[in-house]
Amino acid sequence: QITLKESGPTLVKPTQTLTLTCTFSGFSLSTDEMGVGWIRQPPGKALEWLAVTFWDDDKRHSPSLKSRLTITKYTSKNQVVLTMTNMDPVDTATYYCVQSRTVSGTTRFDHWGQGTLVTVSS
Amino acid sequence: QSVLTQPPSVSGAPGQRVTISCTGTNSNIGAGYDVHWYQQLPGTAPKLVIYGDNSRPSGVPDRFSGSKSGTAASLAITGLQAEDEGSYYCQSFDHSLSAWVFGGGTKVTAL
Numbered sequence: 370q371i372t373l374k375e376s377g378p379t380l381v382k383p384t385q386t387l388t389l390t391c392t393f394s395g396f397s398l399s400t401d402e403m404g405v406g407w408i409r410q411p412p413g414k415a416l417e418w419l420a421v422t423f424w425d426d427d428k429r430h431s432p433s434l435k436s437r438l439t440i441t442k443y444t445s446k447n448q449v450v451l452t453m454t455n456m457d458p459v460d461t462a463t464y465y466c467v468q469s470r471t472v473s474g475t476t477r478f479d480h481w482g483q484g485t486l487v488t489v490s491s
Numbered sequence: 492q493s494v495l496t497q498p499p500s501v502s503g504a505p506g507q508r509v510t511i512s513c514t515g516t517n518s519n520i521g522a523g524y525d526v527h528w529y530q531q532l533p534g535t536a537p538k539l540v541i542y543g544d545n546s547r548p549s550g551v552p553d554r555f556s557g558s559k560s561g562t563a564a565s566l567a568i569t570g571l572q573a574e575d576e577g578s579y580y581c582q583s584f585d586h587s588l589s590a591w592v593f594g595g596g597t598k599v600t601a602l
Contacts, residue, residue, distance in 0.1 A: 418591040475525040
């Protein structure tokens with residue numbers, strides 16, 4: 370059974386750096402085709418992909434947020450950490466950790482964590 | 492403004508067939524990238540219901556089906572049930588943006 374769980378602050382101040390940790394079980398990030406990523410959803414709005422790290426050490430970040438994002442994997446600990454700098458109120462959203470699978474060159478998001486609501490406010 | 496375009500809402504009577512469209516461009520769906528669909532029930536995380544244009548993960552009822560043609564894809568729910576009410580999102584890859592992209596979401600209501 371694959372599970373993912375997000376942890377981190379629920380409230381951050383503008384200009385601060387957000388650090389979120391995803392702790393997962395049921396698969397290994399050293400297994401072919403596997404990846405772990407982050408997707409967010411502002412209240413009442415659509416999903417937005419942020420970043421993903423793969424089994425082969427490849428990492429991708431959303432081009433629109435690339436300068437603010439860092440994704441790091443700790444394979445032996447089954448954890449992936451996302452940092453986002455210079456937080457703004459528009460970054461208020463539920464942040465989801467997701468397990469991805471890449472088959473024949475296409476990546477899909479198979480399993481999702483429950484999500485964590487992060488509010489940016491002074 | 493989402494890269495993939497979906498209707499904001501669709502509705503149908505229980506037992507009816509409803510379809511949700513997802514329109515892209517030659518940089519994403521039209522370039523041949525697979526389309527995946529996610530169901531988000533109220534207050535819950537999204538769940539994958541269709542992958543690779545038309546395949547269902549284990550445990551997803553066969554009343555859910557997907558198709559793709561040209562720069563568009565669609566999700567059909569045959570025999571709509573009250574438990575299907577929620578929002579549905581399409582997702583693909585855009586090579587011009589070098590990003591995985593989502594549609595704006597469609598809210599499905601069983602009348």
